[in-house]
Amino acid sequence: xxxxxxxxxxxxxxxxxxxxxxxxxxxxxxxxxxxxxxxxxxxxxxxxxxxxxxxxxxxxxxxxxxxxxxxxxxxxxxxxxxxxxxxxxxxxxxxxxxxxxxxxxxxxxxxxxxxxxxxxxxxxxxxxxxxxxxxxxxxxxxxxxxxxxxxxxxxxxxxxxxxxxxxxxxxxxxxxxxxxxxxxxxxxxxxxxxxxxxxxxxxxxxxxxxxxxxxxxxxxxxxxxxxxxxxxxxxxxxxxxxxxxxxxxxxxxxxxxxxxxxxxxxxxxxxxxxxxxxxxxxxxxxxxxxxxxxxxxxxxxxxxxxxxxxxxxxxxxxxxxxxxxxxxxxxxxxxxxxxxxxxxxxxxxxxxxxxxxxxxxxxxxxxxxxxxxxxxxxxxxxxxxxxxxxxxxxxxxxxxxxxxxxxxxxxxxxxxxxxxxxxxxxxxxxxxxxxxxxxxxxxxxxxxxxxxxxxxxxxxxxxxxxxxxxxxxxxxxxxxxxxxxxxxxxxxxxxxxxxxxxxxxxxxxxxxxxxxxxxxxxxxxxxxxxxxxxxxxxxxxxxxxxxxxxxxxxxxxxxxxxxxxxxxxxxxxxxxxxxxxxxxxxxxxxxxxxxxxxxxxxxxxxxx
Amino acid sequence: xxxxxxxxxxxxxxxxxxxxxxxxxxxxxxxxxxxxxxxxxxxxxxxxxxxxxxxxxxxxxxxxxxxxxxxxxxxxxxxxxxxxxxxxxxxxxxxxxxxxxxxxxxxxxxxxxxxxxxxxxxxxxxxxxxxxxxxxxxxxxxxxxxxxxxxxxxxxxxxxxxxxxxxxxxxxxxxxxxxxxxxxxxxxxxxxxxxxxxxxxxxxxxxxxxxxxxxxxxxxxxxxxxxxxxxxxxxxxxxxxxxxxxxxxxxxxxxxx
Numbered sequence: 065x066x067x068x069x070x071x072x073x074x075x076x077x078x079x080x081x082x083x084x085x086x087x088x089x090x091x092x093x094x095x096x097x098x099x100x101x102x103x104x105x106x107x108x109x110x111x112x113x114x115x116x117x118x119x120x121x122x123x124x125x126x127x128x129x130x131x132x133x134x135x136x137x138x139x140x141x142x143x144x145x146x147x148x149x150x151x152x153x154x155x156x157x158x159x160x161x162x163x164x165x166x167x168x169x170x171x172x173x174x175x176x177x178x179x180x181x182x183x184x185x186x187x188x189x190x191x192x193x194x195x196x197x198x199x200x201x202x203x204x205x206x207x208x209x210x211x212x213x214x215x216x217x218x219x220x221x222x223x224x225x226x227x228x229x230x231x232x233x234x235x236x237x238x239x240x241x242x243x244x245x246x247x248x249x250x251x252x253x254x255x256x257x258x259x260x261x262x263x264x265x266x267x268x269x270x271x272x273x274x275x276x277x278x279x280x281x282x283x284x285x286x287x288x289x290x291x292x293x294x295x296x297x298x299x300x301x302x303x304x305x306x307x308x309x310x311x312x313x314x315x316x317x318x319x320x321x322x323x324x325x326x327x328x329x330x331x332x333x334x335x336x337x338x339x340x341x342x343x344x345x346x347x348x349x350x351x352x353x354x355x356x357x358x359x360x361x362x363x364x365x366x367x368x369x370x371x372x373x374x375x376x377x378x379x380x381x382x383x384x385x386x387x388x389x390x391x392x393x394x395x396x397x398x399x400x401x402x403x404x405x406x407x408x409x410x411x412x413x414x415x416x417x418x419x420x421x422x423x424x425x426x427x428x429x430x431x432x433x434x435x436x437x438x439x440x441x442x443x444x445x446x447x448x449x450x451x452x453x454x455x456x457x458x459x460x461x462x463x464x465x466x467x468x469x470x471x472x473x474x475x476x477x478x479x480x481x482x483x484x485x486x487x488x489x490x491x492x493x494x495x496x497x498x499x500x501x502x503x504x505x506x507x508x509x510x511x512x513x514x515x516x517x518x519x520x521x522x523x524x525x526x527x528x529x530x531x532x533x534x535x536x537x538x539x540x541x542x543x544x545x546x547x548x549x550x551x552x553x554x555x556x557x558x559x560x561x562x563x564x565x566x567x568x569x570x571x572x573x574x575x576x577x578x579x580x581x582x583x584x585x586x587x588x589x590x591x592x593x594x595x596x597x598x599x600x601x602x603x604x605x606x607x608x609x610x611x612x613x614x615x616x617x618x619x620x621x622x623x624x625x626x627x628x629x630x631x632x633x634x635x636x637x638x639x640x641x642x643x644x645x646x647x648x649x650x651x652x653x654x655x656x657x658x659x660x661x662x663x664x665x666x667x668x669x670x671x672x
Numbered sequence: 673x674x675x676x677x678x679x680x681x682x683x684x685x686x687x688x689x690x691x692x693x694x695x696x697x698x699x700x701x702x703x704x705x706x707x708x709x710x711x712x713x714x715x716x717x718x719x720x721x722x723x724x725x726x727x728x729x730x731x732x733x734x735x736x737x738x739x740x741x742x743x744x745x746x747x748x749x750x751x752x753x754x755x756x757x758x759x760x761x762x763x764x765x766x767x768x769x770x771x772x773x774x775x776x777x778x779x780x781x782x783x784x785x786x787x788x789x790x791x792x793x794x795x796x797x798x799x800x801x802x803x804x805x806x807x808x809x810x811x812x813x814x815x816x817x818x819x820x821x822x823x824x825x826x827x828x829x830x831x832x833x834x835x836x837x838x839x840x841x842x843x844x845x846x847x848x849x850x851x852x853x854x855x856x857x858x859x860x861x862x863x864x865x866x867x868x869x870x871x872x873x874x875x876x877x878x879x880x881x882x883x884x885x886x887x888x889x890x891x892x893x894x895x896x897x898x899x900x901x902x903x904x905x906x907x908x909x910x911x912x913x914x915x916x917x918x919x920x921x922x923x924x925x926x927x928x929x
Contacts, residue, residue: 485735555768555770555772556774556775557733558733559772560784562730562761562766562767562768563785563838563841564759564761564785564788564789564842565788573788578775
């Protein structure tokens with residue numbers, strides 16, 4: 065290198081220059097990858113957030129029924145002693161609600177729609193009314209204004225979850241005439257239903273179209289089925305010739321033949337339906353038939369509702385859902401179309417009709433959903449809340465914190481500052497690191513085997529859940545604390561030891577306080593992890609229906625993530641937005657805890 | 673003064689130090705007199721810091737470090753089981769290469785030693801000790817108005833003097849200084865050297881240094897370490913003007929090291 069001629073130097077420079085382009089390109093590529101990764105991560109994250117947020121929107125508000133109850137003594141306090149316990153246990157508060165509803169729609173009983181009217185609010189919703197009356201028996205015999213959540217499906221309907229509800233204003237005065245079969249004939253001046261018929265025809269055309277689409281697939285399946293039948297027939301012939309396995313071949317052939325027959329009849333039915341739809345769409349074949357498997361069409365006057373069964377431009381036959389006030393002259397009426405057929409939803413037409421009238425009377429009003437914060441778990445979505453799960457989470461986390469943090473920090477301090485470095489401490493260290501990677505369900509199994517089976521501790525209790533989560537968080541806290549202790553410069557230890565501090569004084573006066581921000585950050589992150597943990601708690605029975613707020617460490621309880629796991633598995637549609645809402649609450653808690661961790665780290669961070 | 677100077681404060685007999693299997697010191701025997709400054713010089717890795725750390729048993733904190741031999745402070749073997757290193761370190765203070773004040777206030781830095789040893793009687797006594805120590809370290813005038821500010825906010829030279837004040841606050845007999853000026857600029861170095869010269873009145877000071885000029889300026893006696901052995905020890909003037917060993921001669925004239 066020392067005896068380099070100018071010529072060789074120049075060639076060296078050229079070599080470097082020729083490679084530099086490649087090096088820059090590699091760098092650019094690497095940066096491109098990085099940016100792509102970051103952008104896709106952000107996109108995925110925001111997609112997740114947007115989907116959860118949009119799903120939770122219906123759960124943000126709830127529709128509430130405002131009623132003025134006539135608190136009669138025979139229903140509220142059948143015993144008559146004005147004893148709060150008697151009132152709470154014997155009172156028929158749902159009966160009071162039913163009375164109030166019936167008072168608004170007196171004809172419901174005669175029309176046989178009383179059950180549909182009562183479906184507006186479930187009986188469980190009346191329980192808090194009992195508590196109010198029991199707390200103050202003096203309201204018996206007086207009027208009482210109450211507010212209660214409405215049926216979850218009606219609530220979803222009002223929020224528009226069953227598709228858009230079309231309203232067409234009617235012209236002129238609606239005339240209704242009772243027919244001999246109990247239905248009503250509705251008519252106005254001229255073709256008052258022409259617009260609705262037009263709209264429905266379009267719908268029917270589209271419905272026929274989608275059925276035709278489905279037919280293509282069904283025909284393909286039919287062809288495969290028929291081929292299968294032929295093949296199986298051949299197999300059966302062969303089997304009969306050999307006289308082996310005849311029964312089995314016969315059974316498969318029969319099954320395949322049944323399949324084909326089923327498909328053939330389905331196709332035939334579809335073809336017939338398509339034909340009627342097409343005919344109706346073209347205005348042939350008389351009035352449009354509207355069954356429960358088609359979108360519901362109501363005719364709604366100020367005080368009554370009819371459900372149309374057949375419709376032509378000038379005349380409709382209809383069933384009565386809500387009887388209008390006697391002598392009402394229906395000048396102000398409209399047609400209401402609900403996209404989802406009655407067969408496709410859990411709330412029937414009559415309940416919707418009552419709900420719409422109650423809403424028009426301002427007896428049903430939307431409000432911010434506070435139920436989810438103030439109530440505990442319930443079978444009825446509209447009455448369910450997260451309070452018991454939240455308290456359960458707090459109690460469990462308190463146990464976890466009280467166990468995991470002191471033990472974890474003490475272990476870390478001992479291992480890092482005091483323990484001799486030998487094979488035993490190495491072995492312990494390796495095992496702690498391994499424990500951090502153990503699936504959390506294993507800790508659940510351990511908790512089940514040791515605490516529940518061996519020590520006979522109570523099932524579903526925060527104390528056991530807390531211990532299990534503490535075991536799970538310990539390795540994380542120990543590792544984080546050791547890292548924080550290692551990060552304290554050795555010069556601080558030397559300085560303390562140099563002025564004559566004992567090892568313990570050096571550790572507790574100087575090293576530990578300096579490591580504290582890191583330890584706290586690690587601990588809080590471990591706690592946030594424990595807050596979101598579900599699997600180990602399932603093992604120890606914290607997946608339970610908890611309707612009461614737990615008051616102690618050995619009460620039955622559940623926690624937020626398990627609660628939303630349970631909600632996600634429930635069948636009613638109203639659970640879906642509530643689950644999304646619960647996820648958001650859980651995320652908010654996580655973010656809060658992480659924010660506290662960051663704040664503490666910033667606040668106590670020291671430089672040296 | 674002269675009486676004190678002739679007394680032997682630290683006396684080492686056949687000190688061998690091993691780091692695991694590697695031997696760092698070979699049979700070091702050395703007497704250090706009281707009331708003077710003794711400088712250890714020698715090339716890097718020659719064992720002078722290791723020997724320094726034997727005197728207050730700081731080597732105890734290093735895993736796998738074994739110290740063999742007899743090392744006496746005031747005639748008592750420091751490696752004796754009966755000697756508590758905490759008590760020993762209260763009488764043998766130490767100043768390190770890099771200034772290492774605690775990340776606390778200036779007052780707390782100095783007050784820490786007296787507080788853990790229970791030297792002060794009350795708050796005013798503690799304040800007196802802090803002021804006295806800072807005065808002795810020549811830092812009082814610079815920091816008296818900001819005692820409650822963090823010690824880490826001072827300049828490097830001030831930090832090193834703060835560390836010296838912290839060491840003398842527990843009133844030790846010996847102060848060990850491990851290259852105290854290697855991280856400082858020449859002006860701060862001059863101040864520290866001045867301070868060392870003043871402290872010599874009350875303390876036995878042992879200083880490890882890489883600067884021959886510093887050794888010549890501040891010390892009365894000098895020991896030259898090489899390859900884990902003491903090659904030569906004697907009055908500073910003699911070592912620098914008339915060394916007996918050729919290796920010493922080579923080192924101080926800059927021919928190696």
